[in-house]
Amino acid sequence: MENLTFEQLPQAMRLLHEKLDRLEQRFEEQNTLQDAETIFNVTQAAAFLHLSVATLYVKTSRREVPFNKQGKRLYFYKAELDEWVRKGRKKTMSEIREEAGQHVLSTKRRT
Template structure:
C-alpha cells in the first residue's frame, strides 16, 4: 500500500488521477468504435448461424414471439445486440447464486411487517 498523501502532494496526485481517467476514457471510446458489429443487422440465415439454430427453428421462435425481430415487408431482420441480450436473458443461476438469493430473501424478507 502506498504512503498517505500530504496536503502538498494533492495537486500532483489529482493531476495523475486525471491523466489516468483520460486514458481510460480513450480506451473505452476506442472499444466502442472498434465494435460496430454489435449493432449489425442480420437476415434470418445469418441470425440462425449466429444462434446455432436451424432457419425453420428461428422462424418458429419468431412466430411464437420468443425472439426479438424486426420486420420490413416480408423480410425479417435481427440486430446482433438484441440477439445477444436475448441469449443473456435466458441465463440460469448457479446453485450458489440461488442459495445466496434465498439467504438474502430470508434475512430481508423476515423483517418486513405484515399489515392486514
Template structure:
C-alpha cells in the same frame, strides 16, 4: 479500515481522484458504444449466431419468441437484442439461488423483528 482525523483529508483526496477516474472510464465507454452502430443480422446470420436452423428461427419468429424486424419480405435481427434474448434464458446456479434465499431470509428476519 479505520482512519484518524489527520488521515481524512488525504483519504478524501484519493477517493475524489478515484471517482473522477471512474467517471472518465464511464464517459469513454459510453462514447465508444455510441460510435459503434447497431449491427443487424439476416436470418442466416441469426441462425448461425444462435446455433439454430433457419426453419427453427422462422418457427420462433412466428411464435414471437425472438425479437425481429421485418422490412418488406425480409427479416432482420438486432445482435444486441439476440444477445439479451440469450442472457434472459440464463439459469441460476445453486450458489446464486442459495445466496438469494439467504438474503431473502435475512431481510425478512429484520422485518419480522420490527
C-alpha cells in the same frame, strides 16, 4: 524520433502505454457501435445463435426472439440478439441458495 536517454525511458514508456490505452479504448468503442448496428438476415442470425433456420422461424412466429420485418423479409440486430441471449441466463444453485438466505434474513428482520 529523438534519442532517449536511459533516465527518460520510464516516462517514455508510460506515455506510450497511455497512448496505447486510449487507442484500445477507441477501437473497442468503435467495434461496439458497429456491432450494435450490424443487421443479420435469417440465415446469419440462425448461425449466430447456433439454431437451425426452421427453429429461428418458429421462435419469431412465437415472438420469442426480437426481430424486424420489412415486407416478407426478417432482419435481426446483433445487439438485440446478444441482449436476448443474456436475458435467458439461468441462475446457479449457489446463486439461488444465496438469494433464499437473503430472503429468509430479510423476513426475520421484519418480524
